[in-house]
Amino acid sequence: MDQHADNNDQDDKRRNLIEIHNPGRPSSRPYVNCGCVALPLCVSCAIPSHMSCSAPNRTAGDIAARVASALSLAGLLLAGCNQKNPDPAPTNVQTETPTTPAELDAPVAPAPPSALTRGDLVSAAGQAASAYVEGQTLPEADPLVGRSFAVRVPFGCNGPSLPDAAKDERDGLAAWTWSSDRKTIQLSMTPGDWTGSALLAETDAAGKWEAVEGFWIPRPWLASESCPAVQADPSQTEALPASPQTVGLAAVFEAGSSRIGRRDGRAYEFTIRAKGNEPLSPPDKGYRMLLEGRVASFPNGRAIECRAPGPEQRPVCIVAIQLNQVSYEDASGRTLSQWSSG
Structure with a gap:
């Protein structure tokens, strides 16, 4: 009977050494005690019964190996618990105001004609x-x-x-004309x-x-x-009259x-003057x-x-x-x- 009590004390110590939950930091998820490990509720239910550390006739080595396997599986399952479903992609989203049939049938105003030359x-x-x-x-x-x-x-x-x-x-x-001193040019049209x-x-x-x-x-x-490119015939001694x-x-x-x-x-008149002392050129x-x-x-x-x-x-x-x-x-x-x- 004393030997059986000693074995129970050793099991309790082992459970205390490998317990992983932190009692000083509250969690938003409910925990359940999986025999020797406190696991979130969403994980504990997924651990097979043969991996339970509280099964009878288990040695210390078996318990440690199974706990390690349970923790690995718990880590994978916890990652799945923390994932959020992505927001669904918006469908049939209109980014432009739809054109009404009346607008499609509306006549387009023609561009104004250019100025006559x-x-x-x-x-x-x-x-x-x-x-x-x-x-x-x-x-x-x-x-x-x-x-x-x-x-x-x-x-x-x-x-x-x-x-x-x-x-x-x-x-x-x-027409244009020179001034008497050829220092200005007079433009004129009546x-x-x-x-x-x-x-x-x-x-x-x-x-x-x-x-x-x-x-x-x-x-x-x-x-x-x-101005026309054709010049008057230089052989002409007199200026030809205009048509x-x-x-x-x-x-x-x-x-x-x-x-x-x-x-x-x-008349519309304007005088062109020389700039400074520069002579005025025709x-x-x-x-x-x-x-x-x-x-x-x-x-x-x-x-x-x-x-x-x-x-x-x-x-x-x-x-x-x-x-x-x-x-x-x-x-x-x-x-x-x-x-x-x-």
Whole structure:
């Protein structure tokens, strides 16, 4: 009987030596005592009964081996107990606002057309001249009416204008001249007074427009906005006269409208001065006059009207416009001076 008591005391000591739970640190998981080891509830239930350290007739070596195996299995099971299920991946998540059928069927607004250039208006004037000579009747709806334009008119390509040129010959044409001491260059352009012209009289525009100021487009056979590359024949002893002007822009002002922007015989003038003591050099490629605004219409709804004295003469064609801005530029496009109608 004493020997049996001694064996029980030794078993109790062994159980105390291998007990692994910490009584001073509370755990969030409930523990159960697996004979000799305190294990979490989620683990203890998974240990087979043959691995229990409290089974009878076990030696100290057997108990230690089985406890080690139980701890290894407990570690694996504890790792599984601590794992959390991953959050489910979101499904059918919309990151953009869905497009409704009405939005898909909505018409897309077209981009506004670009501003008409010198080449565009010269080409349109040529077609209008052909239609006039052929006697065609054109529809009143003109696609040019209302279009914006930016027309550059090169001038002074062959040098300064003659100082004794008649004023009437220069009306509607830009030119440049030297000052008497050749220290400044004067740019000048006086719009022509076309209010009482025969062409406008034939279009019944007198009752619609109070004033009409004209701007010629020289060399209408040239579509570009630069000076011509062809030079005059040096063998010619006298300057050849320029061809008559046949394409022009008529800035129209309706009766009772604002007088802002009207020149009333006043020229667009600008003076170029030398910088410091440097001599002023004449331009190699002339200057530019930039005209900007919108295409207007004659009383018949057309943007261009043409007239000719006979079938053998080139028709004169005039484009009705509302002028918004006038500028002087050098050949590189640098603005020298500017006038705005407000």
